[in-house]
Amino acid sequence: MMTSSRRGKFEALKRGVLALGLVRPGSLVRRFMPCGNPACRCMGRPPQLHGPYHQWTHKIAGKTKTVRLSAQQARLCREWSSNHRKLKRLLHQMELLSLKETDRILGARSVHKGTGK
Numbered sequence: 001m002m003t004s005s006r007r008g009k010f011e012a013l014k015r016g017v018l019a020l021g022l023v024r025p026g027s028l029v030r031r032f033m034p035c036g037n038p039a040c041r042c043m044g045r046p047p048q049l050h051g052p053y054h055q056w057t058h059k060i061a062g063k064t065k066t067v068r069l070s071a072q073q074a075r076l077c078r079e080w081s082s083n084h085r086k087l088k089r090l091l092h093q094m095e096l097l098s099l100k101e102t103d104r105i106l107g108a109r110s111v112h113k114g115t116g117k
Helices: 004-019 071-106
Strands: 027-033 050-060 063-069
Touching: 004 071, 027 071, 050 071, 063 071
Parallel strands: none
Antiparallel strands: 027 050, 050 063
16 A cells, blocks of 8 residues: 555646646747748848748657647647646656555565665
């Protein structure tokens, strides 16, 4: 059985996961780019690049997929990407807590890196 202290921490982590909204893995970037037209302001000195352009990038089945987004879509993706990072952090904490507790239950000495033992 889980100790009451660890059970409380584990339940709090579960509530944190449930409180998250949608998640979206990947990277969101804002870019300014030249167009390539030699007479354009983006080729001047100093260059005045076009943009901002918002892009979301993610690996799917080993291939990088990049999608250009509107400013409104980028705001949504930024929130979802933040939720994804929070989810990964919460799951990692749950995993570490579970390793400590299962080691205690099994009577084993923890050899897991980052568990604090």
